[in-house]
Amino acid sequence: MIDQITVFLENAEGRLAALCRTLSDANVNMSALTIADTTDYGVVRIICDAPEKAKEALTEANFRAVVTKVSAIQVPNRPGGLSDLLGVLDDLDLNIEYGYCFSVNGDTAVDVLKIRGEAEVAEATAALEAAGFKLLTLADLS
């Protein structure tokens, strides 16, 4: 499991830029950023090297930010990487809230999944490890 920062953003001009500036000023380095957008607002999800520091800096700057535990799984950087991973989870009857992928070097990619329920997360972790996937921690990413 790794810590993801989730930030609530209004759909207003300049808010995303202000968010990134705040993290930059706090010397936080991001590996991934995704935005789930609705008509009125967006939810920004960030993987970075210092989640607690990022949350503090954002809260100080009047953003609403929370730390969320998500599963980060290393997959080979080739066609079918994510498909194989999801194939393992398919039989487990899990509820995946959301997911996204990013690549940190040429050979491997990282798939991030938010799985609902603590028991389900443990079950998924066990199944993935049994199938030979590596579950990452923050240290693996930096």
Next chain:
Amino acid sequence: MTSSKDILTLPHDQLESIQLEGVKQTVAKCYENIPFYRDSFDAAGFDPRSVQTLDDLARAPFTTKQDLRDNYPYGMLAVPLKDVREIHMSSGTTGVATVGAYTDRDLEIWGDCFARGVFYANGGENDVMHVCYGYGLFTGGLGAHYGGVAAGCTTIPMSAGNTERQIRVLREMGSTILCCTPSYAMHIADTAIAMGLDPAKDFHLRAGIHGAEAFSDNFRADLEKKLDYKVLDVYGLTETMGPGVAVECWEQNGLHLAEDHFFAEIIDPETGKRLPDGEWGELVITTIDREASPVVRYRTRDITRIIPGQCACGRTHRRIDRLHGRTDDMLIIRGVNVFPSQIEDVMKTVPELASWYQVELTTVSHLDRVTLKVELEQGFDFDEIAAIERLQRSVEAKMKTALSVGLKVKIVEPKSIPRSEGKAKRVIDLRKGNE
């Protein structure tokens, strides 16, 4: 029936004699039967027997909406409960409403007052009146209904909502008089047009008696064009009766007060001093012959003026001008009274929300649209969008139950709602005609 031509064209000095006798009886009855008035008259050193002219009434203390609330539910009754035939309520803050009680005779007078709108529209038993004000505690629905019945109209109690059915009934029953809020009339017209109808041709309307919210002259002209009828403004409030306290005549030049039932004063809302005819100020009403819920010098908070001179229609009852707004912070949204404090009370029950909020009122296809901007409390886990949507829906449902008006909840970032030192700017009214 007092709506006969005679009372409406009675020379004004004779009307004033009726008013003086009525006012004398009202203050005496209030002093005798309502502890609140005994206390407030005594405290102000006002002797109810000292009223010899209508000017003498200016020495009596005012009655406010808060006074009525403080005496909820039955403290302001001047008759035994067994003589009360009907109760209406207007919405209030913190769940405390103001109560209007009616004896048989009060109901008859109410119907008679609203019926004047039908007579002013040169109508009567040959009319079919379509009433789509909400029926219930709100005085709009039943007030118009009693007026339609009293005027001899074929009266259809549609109540509000289900616009397509309203349109079908308007067409098929051949309704000639439409009673509802002006914004709902516009919504009906626009919906009919969107359905491919031409309401100017497909409806048979002659007149609309529209009130419970302010509307501009442009809005009226637009309505009259779309529905090919004439719009009359009607005024009233639960605290003094309901719609029918004043109604516009065919001249469309001010609303004739029912001066044989109400004595009206215009005061400076700051000083409380009575203002001469023609000057704008707050309307203050004393009931003349109300049995169950008489009021002495009730401050309506509505800003208007007495239009000097006699109306071209020949009726002698003085006219108030169309309303210029209100003195307090009450919002009228789609005809329903809403207080910001009601919104606050709901918000207090939702721990996920911070206490800052702002209400934004806009006009979308002629209807009031309310957006409530709120901020999230620290600690609310919004990582999943579904959680935010659940919160929005739950707050919207609670507000709808508490306010009787639907609003849209918009979650905004922390501290994006302006904080102010003094009175917070809680309401941004961007509705057309309110700029």
